[in-house]
Amino acid sequence: xxxxxxxVLELRRKSKEVKRHFILMRVLALLVIILILLLAVAxxxxxxxxxxxxxxxxxxxxxxxxxxxxxxxxxEYDRSNAVLNANIVYDMTNISGEDxxxxxxxxxxxxxxxxxxxxxxxxxxxxDDTLSYTGEMNIENVTKGVDExxxxxxxxxxxxxxxxxxxxxxxxxxxxxxxxxxxxxxVMRTSGDSFKAKDxxxxxxxxWLEGNDPDCLDNIIGGTMKLSMSFKITExx
Numbered sequence: 663x664x665x666x667x668x669x670v671l672e673l674r675r676k677s678k679e680v681k682r683h684f685i686l687m688r689v690l691a692l693l694v695i696i697l698i699l700l701l702a703v704a705x706x707x708x709x710x711x712x713x714x715x716x717x718x719x720x721x722x723x724x725x726x727x728x729x730x731x732x733x734x735x736x737x738e739y740d741r742s743n744a745v746l747n748a749n750i751v752y753d754m755t756n757i758s759g760e761d762x763x764x765x766x767x768x769x770x771x772x773x774x775x776x777x778x779x780x781x782x783x784x785x786x787x788x789x790d791d792t793l794s795y796t797g798e799m800n801i802e803n804v805t806k807g808v809d810e811x812x813x814x815x816x817x818x819x820x821x822x823x824x825x826x827x828x829x830x831x832x833x834x835x836x837x838x839x840x841x842x843x844x845x846x847x848x849v850m851r852t853s854g855d856s857f858k859a860k861d862x863x864x865x866x867x868x869x870w871l872e873g874n875d876p877d878c879l880d881n882i883i884g885g886t887m888k889l890s891m892s893f894k895i896t897e898x899x
Contacts, residue, residue, distance in 0.1 A: 730789020808885025
């Protein structure tokens with residue numbers, strides 16, 4: 663009798679252990695699935711970000727909150743913005759800068775073409791103080807040497823400047839450019855003085871792959887480039 667009782671207790675113990683093991687395996691399997699999904703999402707975001715590049719505009723958040731420097735895609739704004747993101751162009755092919763629309767700086771927000779990125783935004787002093795500011799466009803990442811043939815036109819209040827990397831032989835700027843990139847990581851700098859309350863500076867940034875550049879060769883196919891433009895206050899009165 664005692665032996666039968668022991669057998670029953672042993673069977674119950676083993677049954678509980680099997681159930682615990684089964685539950686543990688299901689929990690572990692669920693955790694593995696969740697981890698795989700998270701990695702897949704992270705990879706997808708990274709893949710598209712790396713493959714197609716981006717352009718972001720930022721202002722220093724402290725300057726936005728305490729001094730009223732803000733960004734907007736239109737001259738009228740209903741809320742303060744510290745960050746703006748331009749839409750992406752997929753699989754951009756080389757073109758000539760001469761083929762860009764004549765009114766390219768007359769349209770607000772993202773207004774890309776098939777083979778160029780065009781983005782217009784406004785830097786606005788929505789505070790009460792008169793400011794001075796600086797802005798800088800940075801190259802955050804570049805692959806396959808695509809920057810050798812990239813052109814970046816910056817329109818400030820209608821005044822256009824075309825930037826490109828120094829010629830690969832080191833002899834200066836390309837013939838279609840007004841200025842060279844300042845360094846391997848900095849495209850250009852801008853500034854504003856006596857920027858009074860309610861003043862607005864309009865910027866249009868146009869990015870394309872210049873087909874007439876001698877470095878626009880097959881080896882840069884699939885290359886990517888990430889750019890950002892940031893602004894900060896240098897003086898307030």
